[in-house]
Amino acid sequence: MSAEMPIGTLLDSSDPAYLRALKFNRHTFWCGQSGSGKTYALGVVLEQVMLHTRLPLVILDPNSDFVHLDTPQDSAPEDAAAQLSSRDVRVLRPGGEGDDQLRVRFVDMDIRSRAAVLQLDPVLDAEEYNAMLQIRSEYTFGDDRRLAEWLENHENPMMHRLALRLHNLGVLDWDLWAWGRHDVTDVVNEVPDATVIDLGGFDSAAQLQTTALAVLDQLWAQRHERTGRLVVIDEAHNLAAPDADTPLARALTERIVQIAAEGRKYGIWLLLSTQRPSKLHPNVISQCDNLALMKMSSTRDLDELGQIFGFAPSELLERAPKFQQGQALFAGGFAAEPQLVQMGARMTREGGSDVPIGIR
Structure with a gap:
């Protein structure tokens, strides 16, 4: 050619x-x-x-x-x-x-992109944003379906607020996530x-x-x-x-x-x-x-x-x-x-x- x-x-x-x-x-x-x-x-x-x-x-x-x-x-x-x-x-x-499925792994996304999905501002929502920084290092299941449960059971109350955001925004209901x-x-x-x-x-x-x-x-x-x-x-x-x-x-x-x-x-x-x-x-x-x-x-x-x-x-x-x-x-x-x-x-x-x- x-x-x-x-x-x-x-x-x-x-x-x-x-x-x-x-x-x-x-x-x-x-x-x-x-x-x-x-x-x-x-x-x-x-x-x-x-x-x-x-x-x-x-x-x-x-x-x-x-x-x-x-x-x-x-x-x-x-x-x-x-x-x-x-x-x-x-x-x-x-x-x-x-x-052929088009899927995305939430836990593997760039931190700033995950924050955007959850409508988090690194300054206005500083504590929740900081808590999300911990997810990649602490969350080991590799399965997005268990993320909300893990957040709800975490000792850090900011993690509970992240779980609430996931639920309130309906993010976990999207027909998008790879579920690991x-x-x-x-x-x-x-x-x-x-x-x-x-x-x-x-x-x-x-x-x-x-x-x-x-x-x-x-x-x-x-x-x-x-x-x-x-x-x-x-x-x-x-x-x-x-x-x-x-x-x-x-x-x-x-x-x-x-x-x-x-x-x-x-x-x-x-x-x-x-x-x-x-x-x-x-x-x-x-x-x-x-x-x-x-x-x-x-x-x-x-x-x-x-x-x-x-x-x-x-x-x-x-x-x-x-x-x-x-x-x-x-x-x-x-x-x-x-x-x-x-x-x-x-x-x-x-x-x-x-x-x-x-x-x-």
Whole structure:
């Protein structure tokens, strides 16, 4: 396979269009308004990454759009379909069975993340926060189900208050916890070709955010191993909003901002997909060196993108409002030169879909 990945055809000449596989070692910002074909086009590129590189993918998938990345379509070229079928793709789902279950171990989460789940402030709730610091060193059962009972029976009254928080917030009732079993970080640590983390089946934003935070915390904790991963965050505004308003949302945003600022040197590269630049934290966008832009009608958003991504020619940005579905501007390190592209066809099955309207 070549380091040049075919993604479609050039809009102005119909010649093949390519992206540079080796330049995905930069953060990428992927943007396009609803209906632009953003998710479909992203799938085209992720398939090519799987075909042309050994770069492991970790995909945070809030709408279940990439859950069939392991299933080639009948129309896919035979050779490419065979290669995609041979890739090690793990799809983890809430309520899944066996190794497909999407689970998190609460007791193994970063202390600040556990505090965010319990809405604890290290200053305002100093005594409870300090008590939680003791849990990892004292709690030896490795089973989240027994945690509340252990806290209730502890001699420290602050532990009793932590148990009360767990019950009052309903945290132990979440269909999320691993109860001491295999969890999502174990799968990520096995470094498959792609780990698709289906966040679309959770009943609450808090469970989605907790899962994403557990994964990103683990990647950051192991950053010195310099494994090299492309972390794809679809609908990234749900995970890194500029106005995060809960402790959990703020903790998740702060972790993504930290990875955006420092992750590149450790081989943690972000690909962030969203509808509008204003929906994503500015300290994340400013760290991106690759731009993929699909249809964008807002002149304000286009002006903002022009200021952030000075390497994207203004005359090409100005064409974005007239893009048809599946058309995109690529600029930055992963494009030999700024180019307008008509995206090619997906080779694997799509996941999420629009709600149909019945015809009488």
